[in-house]
Amino acid sequence: MSDGPQRFAGHQSSHVDSDAAIRLTDTDAVTARYSAVQKGYIRDPFTRPLLPRGAQFQPSRPPLINVGTYVRSEGIDSLVTQWLELSQQEGKKCQIVSLGAGSDSRFWRIATGPHRNTVSAYIELDFSENTTKKAMAINKSRELKGTLGDPSNVKIVGGGTTLYSPVYHLIPADLRIPPHESLSQAFQLIDSAEGPILSPNLPTLILFECVLAYMSPAASDGVIKWFVDYFATSPEGTVLGGIVYEMFGLNDSFGKVMLNNLKARNVDLPGVEPYPTVASLPNRFLQLGFERAYAMTLRDIRRSCIGEVELERRANVNF
Numbered sequence: 333m334s335d336g337p338q339r340f341a342g343h344q345s346s347h348v349d350s351d352a353a354i355r356l357t358d359t360d361a362v363t364a365r366y367s368a369v370q371k372g373y374i375r376d377p378f379t380r381p382l383l384p385r386g387a388q389f390q391p392s393r394p395p396l397i398n399v400g401t402y403v404r405s406e407g408i409d410s411l412v413t414q415w416l417e418l419s420q421q422e423g424k425k426c427q428i429v430s431l432g433a434g435s436d437s438r439f440w441r442i443a444t445g446p447h448r449n450t451v452s453a454y455i456e457l458d459f460s461e462n463t464t465k466k467a468m469a470i471n472k473s474r475e476l477k478g479t480l481g482d483p484s485n486v487k488i489v490g491g492g493t494t495l496y497s498p499v500y501h502l503i504p505a506d507l508r509i510p511p512h513e514s515l516s517q518a519f520q521l522i523d524s525a526e527g528p529i530l531s532p533n534l535p536t537l538i539l540f541e542c543v544l545a546y547m548s549p550a551a552s553d554g555v556i557k558w559f560v561d562y563f564a565t566s567p568e569g570t571v572l573g574g575i576v577y578e579m580f581g582l583n584d585s586f587g588k589v590m591l592n593n594l595k596a597r598n599v600d601l602p603g604v605e606p607y608p609t610v611a612s613l614p615n616r617f618l619q620l621g622f623e624r625a626y627a628m629t630l631r632d633i634r635r636s637c638i639g640e641v642e643l644e645r646r647a648n649v650n651f
């Protein structure tokens with residue numbers, strides 16, 4: 333059970349919030365992750381405090397879903413770790429921007445791990461309703477808040493929608509709004525003495541984990557291009573990397589069932605249709621100014637990045 337539907341049922345107006353269903357996909361994501369944590373597929377003490385009220389009582393997901401969550405999580409973690417190691421080898425601090433971050437706990441896992449000193453800024457963006465809930469969850473949790481550093485440097489502003497701390501920043505933004513308004517505003521100066529939250533001079537990784545599908549390709553192209561242009565202005569030639577975890581090719585019978593199920597929940601996936609094949613995903617990044625781009629299917633990641641023994645072990649844990 334999530335607290336979302338109760339909240340929406342309480343709305344005064346008859347206006348149906350068409351974005352509410354999109355925001356609620358975060359509840360699915362974090363609940364699936366918690367299921368994988370509880371069943372021993374993933375070690376992550378930070379997901380529990382980020383769960384919506386009551387979600388801890390939901391039944392665990394079936395083993396196949398937990399394995400999928402594990403492969404997704406390991407795949408992305410391993411790429412993020414490679415990025416952090418590269419930065420460390422070059423003796424540079426780096427920045428990470430997670431778009432549509434929802435209740436993701438990656439910042440806390442990095443901040444308590446071996447690469448904690450490599451990240452100078454970790455910025456999360458999502459709809460203001462989701463950032464407000466997350467800021468409240470962080471503020472209530474000793475584990476989450478304690479990781480952000482000296483409490484006097486943790487500020488919740490913007491009517492509870494925004495949280496700033498020395499490294500971690502949680503900022504509301506609707507990514508469909510033209511980026512020169514949404515992103516430029518999100519990354520504006522906190523304090524002119526400190527410079528912008530997002531430095532144009534540090535290697536930066538942008539993360540899109542299950543978010544582009546909810547946006548029109550024109551809107552998400554605008555977001556990707558904004559980052560390419562922002563870092564192209566740096567005289568030092570800043571490296572920009574990106575990790576995308578996304579659906580593609582939903583025109584088979586399985587995909588059609590999934591699309592219909594989502595439609596019944598008021599969720600459309602305008603970002604999926606133009607990308608029917610695995611090759612079409614990196615192509616868009618190359619067209620938008622990235623110099624190199626590769627894509628792998630979940631099956632590829634399962635096979636090549638996660639050892640058979642590990643998969644076997646995970647598939648047999650705690651049913």
Ligand SMILES: C[S@@+](CC[C@H](N)C(=O)[O-])C[C@H]1O[C@@H](n2cnc3c(N)ncnc32)[C@H](O)[C@@H]1O
Pocket residue numbers: 354355356357358361362431432433434435436457458459462505506507508540541542543546547
């Ligand atoms: C499926 S959830 C994924 C959350 C997180 N990235 C993860 O993988 O656990 C999708 C998230 O993208 C956010 N999102 C979708 N469209 C967005 C938009 N136009 N602007 C900001 N956030 C958006 C949703 O609110 C939700 O939190």
